[in-house]
Amino acid sequence: xxxxxxxxxxxxxxxxxxxxxxxxxxxxxxxxxxxxxxxxxxxxxxxxxxxxxxxxxxxxxxxxxxxxxxxxxxxxxxxxxxxxxxxxxxxxxxxxxxxxxxxxxxxxxxxxxxxxxxxxxxxxxxxxxxxxxxxxxxxxxxxxxxxxxxxxxxxxxxxxxxxxxxxxxxxxxxxxxxxxxxxxxxxxxxxxxxxxxxxxxxxxxxxxxxxxxxxxxxxxxxxxxxxxxxxxxxxxxxxxxxxxxxxxxxxxxxxxxxxxxxxxxxxxxxxxxxxxxxxxxxxxxxxxxxxxxxxxxxxxxxxxxxxxxxxxxxxxxxxxxxxxxxxxxxxxxxxxxxxxxxxxxxxxxxxxxxxxxxxxxxxxxxxxxxxxxxxxxxxxxxxxxxxxxxxxxxxxxxxxxxxxxxxxxxxxxxxx
Amino acid sequence: xxxxxxxxxxxxxxxxxxxxxxxxxxxxxxxxxxxxxxxxxxxxxxxxxxxxxxxxxxxxxxxxxxxxxxxxxxxxxxxxxxxxxxxxxxxxxxxxxxxxxxxxxxxxxx
Numbered sequence: 001x002x003x004x005x006x007x008x009x010x011x012x013x014x015x016x017x018x019x020x021x022x023x024x025x026x027x028x029x030x031x032x033x034x035x036x037x038x039x040x041x042x043x044x045x046x047x048x049x050x051x052x053x054x055x056x057x058x059x060x061x062x063x064x065x066x067x068x069x070x071x072x073x074x075x076x077x078x079x080x081x082x083x084x085x086x087x088x089x090x091x092x093x094x095x096x097x098x099x100x101x102x103x104x105x106x107x108x109x110x111x112x113x114x115x116x117x118x119x120x121x122x123x124x125x126x127x128x129x130x131x132x133x134x135x136x137x138x139x140x141x142x143x144x145x146x147x148x149x150x151x152x153x154x155x156x157x158x159x160x161x162x163x164x165x166x167x168x169x170x171x172x173x174x175x176x177x178x179x180x181x182x183x184x185x186x187x188x189x190x191x192x193x194x195x196x197x198x199x200x201x202x203x204x205x206x207x208x209x210x211x212x213x214x215x216x217x218x219x220x221x222x223x224x225x226x227x228x229x230x231x232x233x234x235x236x237x238x239x240x241x242x243x244x245x246x247x248x249x250x251x252x253x254x255x256x257x258x259x260x261x262x263x264x265x266x267x268x269x270x271x272x273x274x275x276x277x278x279x280x281x282x283x284x285x286x287x288x289x290x291x292x293x294x295x296x297x298x299x300x301x302x303x304x305x306x307x308x309x310x311x312x313x314x315x316x317x318x319x320x321x322x323x324x325x326x327x328x329x330x331x332x333x334x335x336x337x338x339x340x341x342x343x344x345x346x347x348x349x350x351x352x353x354x355x356x357x358x359x360x361x362x363x364x365x366x367x368x369x370x371x372x373x374x375x376x377x378x379x380x381x382x383x384x385x386x387x388x389x390x391x392x393x394x395x396x397x398x399x400x401x402x403x404x405x406x407x408x409x410x411x412x413x414x415x416x
Numbered sequence: 417x418x419x420x421x422x423x424x425x426x427x428x429x430x431x432x433x434x435x436x437x438x439x440x441x442x443x444x445x446x447x448x449x450x451x452x453x454x455x456x457x458x459x460x461x462x463x464x465x466x467x468x469x470x471x472x473x474x475x476x477x478x479x480x481x482x483x484x485x486x487x488x489x490x491x492x493x494x495x496x497x498x499x500x501x502x503x504x505x506x507x508x509x510x511x512x513x514x515x516x517x518x519x520x521x522x523x524x525x526x
């Protein structure tokens with residue numbers, strides 16, 4: 001009879017013994033029969049008693065050890081436990097659970113007895129501390145979920161602790177560790193601990209998936225949709241501006257300045273399709289601003305400074321607000337005149353006599369340090385001009401009629 | 417004499433004595449008991465007794481991992497168990513002396 005066959009019979013015998021102890025709590029059965037197979041197998045290796053030569057089946061095990069029921073009775077009696085309750089006794093309420101437990105125990109034992117058993121069992125001691133940590137974390141997550149439901153506190157990740165909850169996780173992992181380290185055998189511990197461990201084992205995998213999901217979300221860079229995209233506008237020192245005031249190099253205030261960026265897009269500070277009503281800084285009242293009308297009747301909001309009038313001065317006519325009795329004007333400028341400045345590349349003599357404020361227009365060809373990388377649409381025409389370095393000046397010239405024929409396309413005659 | 421019944425009464429002491437000599441696991445204790453002359457002792461009785469002695473606090477237990485097979489649960493004597501063994505030794509001595517005297521006297525008298 002091969003060794004594995006013997007083990008099979010031993011296993012079957014042990015199962016039968018355990019079955020006869022089925023009325024006892026599973027942990028008690030465990031205490032009584034832990035190592036039973038090993039002991040039976042070892043006993044068989046010794047000279048068999050009873051005079052038979054070769055045991056060849058389960059029957060011989062009975063001959064050797066007695067009927068499993070008798071074995072079980074002897075076992076429990078010696079252990080000081082009451083004999084088995086009579087058949088027909090009220091079945092205990094938890095019998096389905098016990099049946100499950102018994103099946104679990106049998107499965108575990110079957111794995112242990114299998115050829116892979118010693119390898120796995122040898123592996124488990126080293127994996128055990130890992131399991132204790134995992135178990136503590138699972139308890140932490142479960143308690144966090146329960147606490148969240150009971151106390152109504154949410155926020156943060158359920159799986160990854162933040163702030164003070166790290167302490168809770170640490171405490172639970174420590175508890176798990178102590179419970180694990182104090183109990184040498186795998187199935188030790190009170191019923192509560194055992195149940196909590198089993199629950200932890202069952203929940204570990206789903207919760208780990210949740211953890212991975214959370215970690216992925218935390219680590220991933222924010223998607224474009226999540227990032228706050230600023231609206232159209234002009235920001236200065238973190239504040240959105242409502243109006244722009246332009247002054248030339250001599251410091252004179254300019255009116256009707258059309259502003260575009262390097263790609264020819266209008267620079268709009270505030271404004272929308274229709275009329276703009278907003279409070280003006282420094283004044284007590286609301287102003288209604290009027291857009292500039294461009295070619296084809298388009299409303300332009302990139303002509304500065306924006307002009308309008310106090311909201312009360314407007315009357316609402318058929319075509320929209322109308323201003324009676326006054327022209328729309330710009331709100332008071334921050335200063336009537338700005339300081340005179342010197343642009344790079346201009347000499348004082350050349351500049352003083354010229355009304356043209358474009359740099360380099362007086363003849364000096366310069367390459368300012370920060371030049372735009374390439375020609376832009378608005379500068380396509382400008383590069384033709386003498387003395388104007390291509391791409392050097394992103395700002396189109398002031399709308400001086402006749403000075404610069406190559407104005408950016410959208411700018412035409414403007415009417416406030 | 418029915419040794420089974422006798423054995424039941426003194427199995428605790430016998431098991432304690434065996435474990436006192438050297439820690440052992442279930443079948444190891446059985447083997448040593450039989451080697452000592454108690455051939456009729458049943459494995460189940462020994463295992464149950466070990467269990468009961470452990471539950472009552474006379475024995476400690478630890479698991480020894482094994483390369484060839486499953487881990488074995490070893491039993492050892494703790495101070496409480498040692499005290500229990502001494503007490504049993506004493507009471508056995510008194511009991512057996514009394515019984516021996518009784519039996520010898522009766523036989524000698526005839």
